[in-house]
Amino acid sequence: xxxxxxxxxxxxxxxxxxxxxxxxxxxxxxxxxxxxxxxxxxxxxxxxxxxxxxxxxxxxxxxxxxxxxxxxxxxxxxxxxxxxxxxxxxxxxxxxxxxxxxxxxxxxxxxxxxxxxxxxxxxxxxxxxxxxxxxxxxxxxxxxxxxxxxxxxxxxxxxxxxxxxxxxxxxxxxxxxxxxxxxxxxxxxxxxxxxxxxxxxxxxxxxxxxxxxxxxxxxxxxxxxxxxxxxxxxxxxxxxxxxxxxxxxxxxxxxxxxxxxxxxxxxxxxxxxxxxxxxxxxxxxxxxxxxxxxxxxxxxxxxxxxxxxxxxxxxxxxxxxxxxxxxxxxxxxxxxxxxxxxxxxxxxxxxxxxxxxxxxxxxxxxxxxxxxxxxxx
Amino acid sequence: xxxxxxxxxxxxxxxxxxxxxxxxxxxxxxxxxxxxxxxxxxxxxxxxxxxxxxxxxxxxxxxxxxxxxxxxxxxxxxxxxxxxxxxxxxxxxxxxxxxxxxxxxxxxxxxxxxxxxxxxxxxxxxxxxxxxxxxxxxxxxxxxxxxxxxxxxxxxxxxxxxxxxxxxxxxxxxxxxxxxxxxxxxxxxxxxxxxxxxxxxxxxxxxxxxxxxxxxxxxxxxxxxxxxxxxxxxxxxxxxxxxxxxxxxxxxxxxxxxxxxxxxxxxxxxxxxxxxxxxxxxxxxxxxxxxxxxxxxxxxxxxxxxxxxxxxxxxxxxxxxxxxxxxxxxxxxxxxxxxxxxxxxxxxxxxxxxxxxxxxxxxxxxxxxxxxxxxxxxxxxxxxxxxxxxxxxxxxxxxxxxxxxxxxxxxxxxxxxxxxxxxxxxxxxxxxxxxxxxxxxxxxxxxxxxxxxxxxxxxxxxxxxxxxxxxxxxxxxxxxxxxxxxxxxxxxxxxxxxxxxxxxxxxxxxxxxxxxxxxxx
Numbered sequence: 001x002x003x004x005x006x007x008x009x010x011x012x013x014x015x016x017x018x019x020x021x022x023x024x025x026x027x028x029x030x031x032x033x034x035x036x037x038x039x040x041x042x043x044x045x046x047x048x049x050x051x052x053x054x055x056x057x058x059x060x061x062x063x064x065x066x067x068x069x070x071x072x073x074x075x076x077x078x079x080x081x082x083x084x085x086x087x088x089x090x091x092x093x094x095x096x097x098x099x100x101x102x103x104x105x106x107x108x109x110x111x112x113x114x115x116x117x118x119x120x121x122x123x124x125x126x127x128x129x130x131x132x133x134x135x136x137x138x139x140x141x142x143x144x145x146x147x148x149x150x151x152x153x154x155x156x157x158x159x160x161x162x163x164x165x166x167x168x169x170x171x172x173x174x175x176x177x178x179x180x181x182x183x184x185x186x187x188x189x190x191x192x193x194x195x196x197x198x199x200x201x202x203x204x205x206x207x208x209x210x211x212x213x214x215x216x217x218x219x220x221x222x223x224x225x226x227x228x229x230x231x232x233x234x235x236x237x238x239x240x241x242x243x244x245x246x247x248x249x250x251x252x253x254x255x256x257x258x259x260x261x262x263x264x265x266x267x268x269x270x271x272x273x274x275x276x277x278x279x280x281x282x283x284x285x286x287x288x289x290x291x292x293x294x295x296x297x298x299x300x301x302x303x304x305x306x307x308x309x310x311x312x313x314x315x316x317x318x319x320x321x322x323x324x325x326x327x328x329x330x331x332x333x334x335x336x337x338x339x340x341x342x343x344x345x346x347x348x349x350x351x352x353x354x355x356x357x358x359x360x361x362x363x364x365x366x367x368x369x370x371x372x373x374x375x376x377x
Numbered sequence: 378x379x380x381x382x383x384x385x386x387x388x389x390x391x392x393x394x395x396x397x398x399x400x401x402x403x404x405x406x407x408x409x410x411x412x413x414x415x416x417x418x419x420x421x422x423x424x425x426x427x428x429x430x431x432x433x434x435x436x437x438x439x440x441x442x443x444x445x446x447x448x449x450x451x452x453x454x455x456x457x458x459x460x461x462x463x464x465x466x467x468x469x470x471x472x473x474x475x476x477x478x479x480x481x482x483x484x485x486x487x488x489x490x491x492x493x494x495x496x497x498x499x500x501x502x503x504x505x506x507x508x509x510x511x512x513x514x515x516x517x518x519x520x521x522x523x524x525x526x527x528x529x530x531x532x533x534x535x536x537x538x539x540x541x542x543x544x545x546x547x548x549x550x551x552x553x554x555x556x557x558x559x560x561x562x563x564x565x566x567x568x569x570x571x572x573x574x575x576x577x578x579x580x581x582x583x584x585x586x587x588x589x590x591x592x593x594x595x596x597x598x599x600x601x602x603x604x605x606x607x608x609x610x611x612x613x614x615x616x617x618x619x620x621x622x623x624x625x626x627x628x629x630x631x632x633x634x635x636x637x638x639x640x641x642x643x644x645x646x647x648x649x650x651x652x653x654x655x656x657x658x659x660x661x662x663x664x665x666x667x668x669x670x671x672x673x674x675x676x677x678x679x680x681x682x683x684x685x686x687x688x689x690x691x692x693x694x695x696x697x698x699x700x701x702x703x704x705x706x707x708x709x710x711x712x713x714x715x716x717x718x719x720x721x722x723x724x725x726x727x728x729x730x731x732x733x734x735x736x737x738x739x740x741x742x743x744x745x746x747x748x749x750x751x752x753x754x755x756x757x758x759x760x761x762x763x764x765x766x767x768x769x770x771x772x773x774x775x776x777x778x779x780x781x782x783x784x785x786x787x788x789x790x791x792x793x794x795x796x797x798x799x800x801x802x803x804x805x806x807x808x809x810x811x812x813x814x815x816x817x818x819x820x821x822x823x824x825x826x827x828x829x830x831x832x833x834x835x836x837x838x839x840x841x842x843x844x845x846x847x848x849x850x851x852x853x854x855x856x857x858x859x860x861x862x863x864x865x866x867x868x869x870x871x872x873x874x875x876x877x878x879x880x881x882x883x884x885x886x887x888x889x890x891x892x893x894x895x896x897x898x
Binding site: 100108113114349 | 442450472481489493550857891
C-alpha cells in the first residue's frame with residue numbers, strides 16, 4: 001500500500017514537471033506572438049513587414065500545438081484544475097481561445113487573392129493575438145500564485161464566486177504585472193528571433209533599438225512580480241491531512257527549501273539578461289538562444305515553486321479548503337502511469353522537431369528566399 | 378448529481394458545442410483526405426521525376442494549406458470547451474477522457490505541425506525524399522490525431538475500461554487497451570477517416586471536372602481524377618463496410634439509438650430494413666412522446682433481422698421494448714434501470730455523508746461495496762438513470778436520428794456510383810466529352826460534407842439524453858456559469874466561424890480559378 005502511495009506521489013510530481021516544461025516551452029514559443037505584436041511598429045517598409053510575418057508564420061504552429069498539448073496534458077494529469085479553472089474562469093479562457101483562433105487563419109489568409117476582408121483585417125488579428133495572447137496567459141498563470149474565487153462541492157463541482165467568471169483577475173496588480181512581463185518577454189524573444197532569422201540590416205538595427213525599449217518595461221514588471229511573490233503569502237497543504245493553510249513567505253521558502261529550483265531560476269534570469277545584453281552591446285545574432293533558454297528555465301522554476309513542496313498551485317481565495325494541489329487535483333495512479341509511458345516518446349519528438357527546425361532555418365529569410373519557396377504569407 | 382439545472386444554460390452550452398463541432402467538421406475531413414492524396418501524388422513525382430506531378434501536388438497543396446489552419450482553429454476551441462462548458466463532465470470522466478486528448482497532442486499534433494512546415498517551406502531546402510517523407514508524416518499525423526479524439530468520443534458512446542471511485546466521485550481508468558480497442562472506437566475511426574478520404578476525393582474530382590468543363594488544365598485534371606477516382610472508390614467502399622459494422626455495434630451498445638434511427642417502435646422478428654421512408658405523427662403515445670409511423674417507405678423484408686442478429690428470425694427490439702422492458706427477450710425496462718441507478722446514487726450520497734461526518738466504519742463498509750462486480754454491473758452501470766425523470770426521456774429525437782442516418786446511407790451509395798463512373802469514363806477516354814457527368818461531379822462536392830455532418834448529428838443527437846451512455850446526462854455535465862455568458866460566446870463564435878468560412882470559400886474559389894500555373898510563378 002505504501003509503495004502505491006509513493007508511486008502515485010512520484011507520478012504526480014513527474015506530471016507536474018511535464019506540465020511545467022510544456023508551460024515554459026509555450027512561453028518561449030510565444031516569441032511568435034511577440035513578433036506579431038510588433039508588425040505595425042517595427043518594420044520600416046512593406047517588405048520588412050512581410051519578412052517579419054513570414055519569419056513568425058513558419059513557426060506559429062509550434063506555439064499553437066504546444067498550447068493545445070499543454071491543455072491536453074493538464075486535462076489528463078490534473079483534471080480537477082481543468083474542470084475548475086476552465087469551467088469557472090470562463091471569460092479569461094474564452095478570451096485566450098478567441099485570440100488564438102483568429103491567429104490560426106490570419107497567416108494563411110492575409111495575402112491570398114480573394115481575401116474578402118483585406119490584408120489589414122488579418123494583420124489586426126495577428127496583432128491582437130500577439131498582444132492579448134501572452135498578456136492573458138501571463139495573467140491566468142499569475143492566479144497560480146495569487147489565487148482565484150471558487151469553491152468545490154463534495155462532487156468536485158466548481159462554483160465561481162464572482163459574476164465576472166475570471167475577469168476579476170485583471171483587477172489584481174500582481175496578475176497584471178506578470179501578464180505584462182510575459183507580453184514584453186514575448187516581444188523581446190520575438191525581436192531576438194527576427195535578428196537571428198532575417199537577413200536585413202536596416203530591420204536588424206530597428207530591432208536592436210526596440211529591444212532596449214521592451215527590455216526596460218519587462219524588467220520593471222518582472223521584478224515587481226518576483227519581489228511581490230517572495231514577500232507574499234502562499235497556501236500550504238498539510239501532507240498528512242491535506243488541510244490548506246496560509247503561510248507567509250511561502251514562495252521564498254520554496255526557493256530556499258528547493259535550492260536546485262532556485263539555481264534554475266537564477267540561471268534562467270541571468271541567461272535572459274545575457275541574451276539581451278549580448279545583442280544590444282555586442283551586436284550578436286545569437287541572443288535568442290540565451291534568452292530563449294533562460295525563458296524556459298525561469299518559467300519552469302516558477303511552475304515548480306507553484307506546485308512543489310506541498311504548495312497549492314491553484315489557491316481558492318473564496319474557500320481555501322477547495323484549493324488545488326498536485327495531490328488532490330491529479331488523475332489516478334493508473335492514468336498517470338499510462339501517460340508516463342506515453343511521455344517517454346517526448347525525447348524522440350524533440351529530436352525530430354530539432355531536425356526539421358534546422359532544415360527549415362538553415363538559410364536566413366530574405367526577399368529572394370521567400371520567393372523561391374512558393375509558400376509566402 | 379445536480380438538483381437544479383438551468384435548462385437555458387444547458388441548451389445554449391449544447392448549441393455552442395454543436396456549432397463548434399459542425400464548423401470543425403467542415404474543415405477537418407478535407408485535411409484528413411487531401412493529405413493522403415498529396416502524399417500519393419508526390420510519391421509519383423519522386424518515383425517518376427516528372428515535373429508535372431510536382432506542379433499538380435503543389436496546386437492541391439495550396440488548397441490544403443488554406444483549409445488546414447481553419448481546422449486547427451476550430452479544433453482548439455472544441456478541446457477547451459470540454460472544460461469551459463462541460464466542467465462537471467471534465468471531472469467526472471477526466472481521468473479517462475483527458476488521456477486521449479493529451480496523447481493526441483503529444484503523438485499527433487507535433488508530428489503534423491513539425492512536418493507541415495517542411496511540406497510548405499521545404500521544397501528548396503530539403504531533399505526530395507525528406508520532403509516526401511514529411512508529406513506522408515503530415516498525413517499520418519492527421520489520421521493519428523483523428524484516432525485519439527475518436528477514441529475519446531467512442532468512449533462516451535460505450536464507456537469501458539473504467540471503475541467508479543466514490544472517494545473522488547469520478548470514473549477512473551483501469552484498462553487503457555480496452556479504451557483504445559473499444560470496438561466502437563475501431564469502427565468509428567475507420568469509418569470517419571475513410572469518410573474524410575472520400576470527401577477529399579470528391580473535392581479533387583469535382584474541381585478537376587470544373588477544369589475539364591472550362592477546357593483548362595487538362596493534364597492536371599485527368600491525372601487528378603485518376604488518383605481521386607481510385608482513392609475515392611476504395612474509400613467509399615470502406616465507408617460502406619465500416620458504416621455497416623458501426624450500425625451493428627450501435628444495435629448492441631446503444632440499442633435505443635438504433636431503434637430510433639430505424640424508427641422502430643415495436644420490436645419484431647423478420648424485421649425489414651427501411652431503405653428510405655417518410656415519417657408522420659400518429660395519435661399513439663409512448664409515455665408522453667408521440668409515436669411516429671411511416672407515411673411511405675421502401676423496405677427490404679427481413680434484412681434488418683439478418684444484419685443485426687444473423688438470421689431473419691432474429692428479434693430486433695423496438696423503442697417500446699426498451700422503455701417498458703421485455704422479459705422474454707431479456708430487456709430491462711427503463712423504470713427498473715432508474716431504480717437501480719437511484720440505488721447507486723443513494724449509496725454514493727451515504728458515502729459522502731459518512732465522509733463528512735467522519736464515520737470510519739460506514740466509509741469502510743461502503744468502500745467495500747463500490748468495486749464489487751455485482752454493484753458495478755447491476756447498479757452502477759445504470760447510474761445516469763438516477764437523473765432521468767420519465768422513462769421516455771431516454772428516447773432521442775426519432776426524426777433527427779432516422780433522417781440523418783438514412784440520408785447518409787443513400788449518399789454513401791451515390792458516392793460509390795460517382796467514383797465508378799469517373800474511373801470508367803476516364804479509362805474509356807471520354808470523360809472530357811461527358812459534360813453531364815462533369816457537372817454531376819462538380820455539384821456533388823458539397824454532398825460528402827452533408828453526409829459527414831449527418832453522421833455526426835446521428836452520433837450526437839442519437840445519444841441524447843446522455844453525454845456518457847447510461848452514466849451521465851447532458852444537464853449533469855454542464856458548467857455552473859451564467860447562461861448570459863454562454864449566449865454571448867455563442868454569438869461571438871457564430872460570427873467568427875461564419876467570417877472564417879466566408880474567407881476560406883472566397884480564397885479557395887479564387888485560388889482554383891487561378892489554377893496551378895500561377896503557383897509556380
